[in-house]
Amino acid sequence: MVAVGALMQMVANEATAQPAVAEPVTPQVVAKGLRHPWAVAFLPEGRFLVTERPGALRVVQADGQVGAPLQGVPTVAAGGQGGLLDVVLDHDFERNRRLYLCYSEPADEPGAKANSTALASARLSADGARLEQVRVIFSQRPKVASTAHFGCRIVQGMQDSRPDGTVFLGLGDRYSERDSAQKLDTHLGKLVRVNLDGSVPKDNPLVGRAGALPEIYSWGHRNIQGAALDGQGRLWAVEHGAQGGDELNRPLPGVNHGWPVITHGVDYNGSKIGEGSAKAGMAQPVWQWTPSIAPSGLVWLTSDRYGKAWQGSAFVGSLKFRHLVRLQMKGDTVAGQQSLLQNLNQRIRDVRQGPDGLLYVLTDAPDGQLIRLLPKP
Template sequence: MRQIVTSVFILASALAAASCSAAPAGDSSAASTPAPTTPDTAAPYQVSTHGNFNQPWALAFEPGTSRLFITQRQGTVVFFDTATGTNGTVTGALPTVDYGGQGGLGDIAFAPDYATSKQIYLTWSEAGEGDTRGAAMGRGKLECGSNNACTLSDFSVIWRQTPKVNGRGHFSHRIAFSPDGKYLFLTSGDRQKGDPAQDLTTNLGKVLRLNLDGTPAAGNPFADRGGVSAEIWSYGHRSVLGLKFDSQGRLWELEHGPKGGDELNLIEPGKNYGWPIVSNGVNYDNSDIPDHSTRPEFQAPAISWNPVIAPGNFIFYSGRMWPEWRGEAIMPGLGPKLLVRVAIDGTQGREVARYNFDKRLRDVIEAPDGSMWIAEDGVDAKLLHLTRP
């Protein structure tokens, strides 16, 4: 496969975006105030471009292989073998997605016991009655019979957002497994409704802790309430597009604010993160929302951005290829078209660099060798491979 290699440089420029508006996929649009500057130094990587993909949303390496699986929002799953350059397709029992707005096929995750179970998890937006929809999650068995073809079978729905509502935004549906492999954590967006994020009788606007079969995990903070309340780990969230454990086993989420106020949060069980009562942004009509500092009873973000960075996802970087980045959160941006590095100081975040790109960036993943793969957003998107020069 032909590779085009270019050098990418950091530009400490005036960047701006408003997160989760009516832009494509509802993730960003232009705003007006300058972003904080960061050190003006050359980016320590080179970029090669690979393939053409249709609205990629999530990336996941198949354990023990060099195959990188990619969900595409209209409802397909494909893969790219990063060692051979071979492309492949997943067929079989894929779910029927309700595509439109921010909706479509979402996350893909390989079960902690994938080596023996061959189970994978998918999330997507699912149609309901009367022009309603909500996020759903299912799991099935993946069999790869050749280098360019895999089949999904025995697929079933194991979780749904409750209730289904109208609109096509803020599904969130990111998956993270606990470091011990016993639990599945899942983000459930507020569906652009706001108030349900504070309502413990719904699972909208929440981070959830589930068993691997999608049922509520024992010992959750609101288990005594029963129903979907038993799923809830934390609440008061808006549109959560990143969910990761760090090397200490702590859970973090990356959340889109309204006009300003994107957040990186350290997630603790039972805590309320404030949306829509507080935010470090403002409403889209420029009306005020009280800042986090005015309501200390809510959990404040580790770091927030105003203007937004409109992140697509993030990783905690191992340091294998860039030792100086060890432990940092690496975030691709949808609105300002950038890659952001954030150092973690205890329970706080600190932006240390941002690197400009030509197109919106949807997802990032670290390869076993420490290089990084990034999916551009939108139609005719490319995979970008970042390596040390």
């Protein structure tokens, strides 16, 4: 892990030394002073809901004022990559005020080091100051003593352009348990799908299969850090490889994505992982990054606020290279990529499309920012 840290510092130094480039968008800081913000959701009246990895959930006003931490947030196992992570508002939020939170859940026994990824539903109080009716609807099994690879991206399912009452949750292999990504009796290294009440959808691919957990939708994932629906309502995800081999995938029910049997990357010490880069019965990524960009956050731009050329593009944050990646899509393939926000030189943790059709990003730092991307004339 020391080598990884050194590599990241080298990348940061190189990024700092790069000359300024012409940017096709203008970043406008909406709010600052956020502690390692991880995800943003859009509240009515131009307000925002932002998670901070150490464990706070805050409302950001339209004028950028950052509120006090909300009460009632679940206790998180903060440390390393763990803490309070994703947040998504229910499709019917303006009526029911429900939301979904993903976080690293501590062990049940006091003092135990094991933890796991959990998904909870909650209701935002009428005054916006606290969470009510908090209920865990999914908890990854087994719990592992690790501070890495929690995954934790949430997507509500859609069918025929309508919410179908399900939710997807991208999970990680917890780093030390990577072989479990191929085992169907654990949730490690999986994409799971549950109903909004935590029950298992009857059409999940492994329902009724002996020795398999019924929540599993796809498997062979390393560490899903971005997930989103495209303009057609289809699910996509990005995940971290090891040293090289970050992936853009389109998960389908019952598909094995191969980790750690196949990968386009190598281990941090340069050694080979698994059996190679391809194997029968295991899906290839739609796109892979070598060297790794450490992708985080994913959104499909459906608006035309930046012109027709960008409409339908996918946007992915890069933690490692400190920029935003635009993937030009041609059908289900990537026709090209473009680096944005290089002058910002900040780790991009999340990217979302707002109700105004504009893109918003969060920067991962002790003094993190929420930034709106304005189109240039």
